[in-house]
Each structure stands twice: as C-alpha cells, then as structure tokens.
Amino acid sequence: MTLRRLRALTAGESHGQALLGILEGLPAGVPLTAALIDRDLARRQQGYGRGGRMRIEQDAAEILAGVRFGETLGSPLGLLIRNRDWENWTERMSPLPGGPDPKPVQVPRPGHTDLAGALKYGRTADLRDILERASARETAMRVALGAAARALLRELGIQVGSYVRSIGNADADAAADVAPELLRDDAEALALRADQTETRALTAAGSARLVEAIQEAQRRRDTLGGVVEVVATGVPPGLGSHVHADRKLDGRLGGALLSIQAIKAVEIGDGIRGGRAYGSETHDPIVLAADRLARTSNRAGGLEGGVTNGEPVVLRAVMKPISTVPAALPSVHLGSLELVPAHVERSDTCAVPAAGVVTEAVVSLVLADAVLEALGGDTLDALRPAFARLRLAPRTRPGHVWLVGPMGAGKTEAGRRLAVLLDLPFVDLDAVVEERAGRSVTELFRAEGESRFRALEAEAVGSAAKGPAAVVGTGGGVVVGEPAWRTMRASGVVLGLAARPETLLQRLGAGTASRPLLSGDARAALETLLRDRRHLYRRADLTLDTDGLDLDQVAGALVGLLRTLQGPLVRPGATP
Numbered sequence: 001m002t003l004r005r006l007r008a009l010t011a012g013e014s015h016g017q018a019l020l021g022i023l024e025g026l027p028a029g030v031p032l033t034a035a036l037i038d039r040d041l042a043r044r045q046q047g048y049g050r051g052g053r054m055r056i057e058q059d060a061a062e063i064l065a066g067v068r069f070g071e072t073l074g075s076p077l078g079l080l081i082r083n084r085d086w087e088n089w090t091e092r093m094s095p096l097p098g099g100p101d102p103k104p105v106q107v108p109r110p111g112h113t114d115l116a117g118a119l120k121y122g123r124t125a126d127l128r129d130i131l132e133r134a135s136a137r138e139t140a141m142r143v144a145l146g147a148a149a150r151a152l153l154r155e156l157g158i159q160v161g162s163y164v165r166s167i168g169n170a171d172a173d174a175a176a177d178v179a180p181e182l183l184r185d186d187a188e189a190l191a192l193r194a195d196q197t198e199t200r201a202l203t204a205a206g207s208a209r210l211v212e213a214i215q216e217a218q219r220r221r222d223t224l225g226g227v228v229e230v231v232a233t234g235v236p237p238g239l240g241s242h243v244h245a246d247r248k249l250d251g252r253l254g255g256a257l258l259s260i261q262a263i264k265a266v267e268i269g270d271g272i273r274g275g276r277a278y279g280s281e282t283h284d285p286i287v288l289a290a291d292r293l294a295r296t297s298n299r300a301g302g303l304e305g306g307v308t309n310g311e312p313v314v315l316r317a318v319m320k321p322i323s324t325v326p327a328a329l330p331s332v333h334l335g336s337l338e339l340v341p342a343h344v345e346r347s348d349t350c351a352v353p354a355a356g357v358v359t360e361a362v363v364s365l366v367l368a369d370a371v372l373e374a375l376g377g378d379t380l381d382a383l384r385p386a387f388a389r390l391r392l393a394p395r396t397r398p399g400h401v402w403l404v405g406p407m408g409a410g411k412t413e414a415g416r417r418l419a420v421l422l423d424l425p426f427v428d429l430d431a432v433v434e435e436r437a438g439r440s441v442t443e444l445f446r447a448e449g450e451s452r453f454r455a456l457e458a459e460a461v462g463s464a465a466k467g468p469a470a471v472v473g474t475g476g477g478v479v480v481g482e483p484a485w486r487t488m489r490a491s492g493v494v495l496g497l498a499a500r501p502e503t504l505l506q507r508l509g510a511g512t513a514s515r516p517l518l519s520g521d522a523r524a525a526l527e528t529l530l531r532d533r534r535h536l537y538r539r540a541d542l543t544l545d546t547d548g549l550d551l552d553q554v555a556g557a558l559v560g561l562l563r564t565l566q567g568p569l570v571r572p573g574a575t576p
Helices: 035-046 086-087 114-121 128-134 136-156 181-183 187-194 202-219 249-258 350-376 380-392 413-422 429-436 441-466 482-491 501-514 522-537 551-565
Strands: 007-011 017-025 062-063 077-082 158-166 226-231 237-240 263-268 286-289 292-295 307-309 313-319 331-333 339-341 398-405 426-428 470-473 492-499 542-545
Touching: 007 136, 007 249, 007 426, 017 136, 035 062, 035 136, 035 350, 077 136, 114 128, 128 542, 158 187, 158 202, 158 313, 158 350, 181 187, 181 202, 187 226, 187 350, 226 350, 237 249, 237 350, 237 380, 249 313, 249 350, 249 482, 263 470, 313 350, 350 380, 380 542, 380 551, 398 413, 398 482, 413 426, 413 470, 413 551, 426 429, 429 441, 429 470, 441 482, 482 492, 492 551, 501 522, 542 551
Parallel strands: 398 470, 398 492, 426 470, 492 542
Antiparallel strands: 007 017, 017 077, 062 077, 158 226, 226 313, 237 307, 263 313, 286 292, 331 339
8 A cells, every 4th residue: 555645564474563654744733533543443343154263352542642632643653553462372372482382384375475475585485474464454554554644534524435246156236226316425324234244245035135145155154355345525625636647546546555454356336337338428527516616436446547536435345255264275284295284273264344445544534635646734623624625616506505613603794794795695504493482582592402504504594505605604503514515515615703702702691591402510610611612623624813803894804704715617707
C-alpha cells in the first residue's frame, strides 16, 4: 500500500507480544479516542466461519503517542495492540537469543507465503519465521490505523463501509437492489446494516445462503473465499490525478486492496461488465439537476481517469479461500524432501466477513491520503474550507446556506439580514419545529423530552433541504445528528457562527430562562454545552467569530465567506 502524504507502518508477529502501528501525517485537531478504534477492531473479529483465535483475542488499541485530550496533535500517531495468545508462545516466539524451536514448521502450505518467503529469506529450517508476519493477524493494526484515517474522513463528511456480496458460489443481495439510498448517501450505515447479520450480508435471506455455503465447506474440511463490496460516500470530485500514473487514485485504491492478505482481484464500479458492453451502455451520462452536475448512473464506480468524479466510490475485492486447508493438500517436507500433507495451523473456514472491515480500513487510509495530497493542511480547521470548495465544485449555485452555532450566536437575526442580502427566503428551523409540534420548544422539551425534539428537528432539516434555496437558521443542537450533517452538506454550504460565552449570555439576556438546556446555572450549563459540542460546531465549512460585530456586519461578513467557497461553475454575481 503506497501513500503519498500519510505514512503507515505496522510491526509484529501473529503470536508475538503485540502489534505496533505508526501513522504519520494526520492533521492536528481530529477527534480520536481508543473507543473509536476499538469499535472497528471488534467488527473485524466477527463473522461466521472464524476460527478459535478469535475466541482468544479481544483486541483493544492503546494510544501511545500523537493524541492529547481526545484530539490528534499533528505528530505521529502511535498504537499498540497486545496479543493475548502471547502467553502460550513466550518461549517459542522469544526475541532473546536461543532456539531452535522444538516444533519447527518445515512443510509449506500451498497458496500461503510459507515457501516463497522461506526461499527469499533463507528460512527453510523453520517456516514460522515467515508465516508469523505473513499472517492476517497483521490486519488488526491496519484496521486500527484505518480507524484513525476514517475519523478524519468522517469530520469532512466522507463515510466508508462494506458488505459481503458472495461467498463461494453463494450470492447475497446487492446494495443496489436492497439499500440503494445507503449505497448513494451513507456508506457507514450500509456497513452497520451488514454488521447485523453473522456473515455481513445485507439481508437475513442472503446471510442464510452464505452460512449454508460455509457449512458445506466445513463438512468437506475445506475453506472458502468470496467477494466484498466496499463503498465510500460523500467523496468530492477532484481526489487523485490524471497527470501521472502513480497519482491515479484507482491504481492506488486497487493496490491497497490487493495488499490485503488473500485478496487476488479488484473491480472498480462495473469494470468487468464494461469489458463486454458497448460504450453507450458503459459510461455515465452527465446531467444538470438541482443546480449541480450529476450522473444518471455510476458504472464508473466514482472514478474517471484516476480522479474522483463526485459519485460514490464503489470497489469489489475478491478474496481467495484461506490457504490452511484442513484436508491438507500435498506438499514437500523441506528437511527430508519427502512428499507429505501440508502443514495445518489453527485457522478459519472463511474470513470474508472480516476482510470487509479490513477493506474499509485500507480504503480509508488511501482516501485520507488523497484528501491531504489534494488540499494540504496541517490542521483539520485549515482543511475544511478547501474541502468544501471541492464538494461545491459541481454546483452552479451554492444552494442552501445553513447557519450553525450555539444559542445567542446570531443565527436567526443575522440570518434574516443575510437572506435579504442574498435575495433568498429565510427559514427558522426552531419555528418550523414549533409549528409542527403545535407548542413552543420549551413546552416540547418539558412534555416530550429532548429526543422527541431532535426527531422533529431532523425532519425539519430534511424538509428544508428539499425546498427552494434558502438561508436556514438552525437550532444549537442540530450539529449532534450525523444525518443532519449529511443533508446540510449535500444541499449547500454550512457556515458557523461563534462568540465567547459571556457574549452569548449577554445576547440571550432574560431569554435564558426559556432555554431548556440552560436551566439552573446558565453560565455553567452554556460552558458545558460549548465544551461538549465544540468539535461539532467546528465541522462548519467556515466559521465567523461574531464578537464585536453588529448584525449587519455579521451578515456582510457571511456574504464574503460564501464568495470564497464558490465553485468554478457559479457565474459572477449569482446568488445561492
């Protein structure tokens, strides 16, 4: 796997003390916790057909460097995953002088790196010197490093997910047939749906077919491979490049997927089908819809000429059957040179479900690398506006202008003035919620709770996005919902308003009494809200500090910010 702006290194053997990982090049300010990494590590260990090792290991990442108070520092990220099985191998895998191993492995497995690696490194006396590092155990650390890259992508609105398309000759259901909206808009939700079945198929019926195939392999004392589809949504146009072969993103993604143990083939979009079809049946027509350039299909899989085109990136990775076949294949003992059955290690019948999580990790690393290559940025905050310009590049008008920020920042009053300057309608999201609920926000909180309010707020965001372009003043908590972020980014520009706590309280004045989340000590409650939502407010494409500005000055400054984000298709003087 070749990266240009990031550098990812792993070390460690399958039965050694631990796996080590270093990821260099992440910008400062990315929210990252061990719990976030552990979520993907746990997903990697699931799946029907896994072997006994998964009952031993309960992978957890320890962050050794590069993170402070839950945010990356811009310095190298250092991770460690301990191998619980190490206690059973302390003598045979000791780094201290000694040996030889009383149980050397001298019979290579067909399909494994055993023989090729031993011949390369001269380790034919004991193949364990090769198989320990060649083991797919190494992918646990790649999943951990990929989770850090995914954290960066998530902050920008890119989601990566996967599901199992087939195992052996058994086909599961395709996302295009059973979850087209998730395939287009939310790859992480697609992956979470897959996680609900034991084979990571998208439907129970499809999973049952895959389970039956795995059970047949177990009865035959054999192994099975399959096909994983990995998808990235929210990817802007312009990542990668056509100018040199090594910068083409399709080649870099393909190389990353092929670097995963047992992955033997990769397809981008409908690439294989395209080799048997006419050009008119292969290429994706370009249309102008809702003031943006779009495609009526995505057979290219989101990549044209080595560059992303704004559609979801869709890839398929083909995994061969695991090389450790219980009904051992013929091999040769490297000591006696006699024909004998191949060596058998504890292994899986099928690891295709887990391979999907690994594909997500390497795709996340390559996409994060491509973002940083295209846009630069030593900090996440510096990266956001440049990324927004790419996201908005296909639009002929910026679309909706969403104003986010804490209560008292000026989203409503400054928003009304901004709407006048842009000659657009103004939508007060809280007022929409109140109209639908038939009661004030305060009464709604008191009678039905915050969860009911958030549900109505999410509905209001969706309905506003479907309407004509407008300036939309949101509630302070709209930033909490991931679906709201996807909707806002897909339909226009997100501008943040900020101010010091004392300024916010001064603007709210007596109105703090009607704010459900400021009950009691208003100052303490506001500071807690600002601290808890700080990283969410920072997701705005650009943020304006409104301290010392009157409402007209805020509105004028917002017009200036909007102009800096306009893409190449927006005509001079055009309003959103």
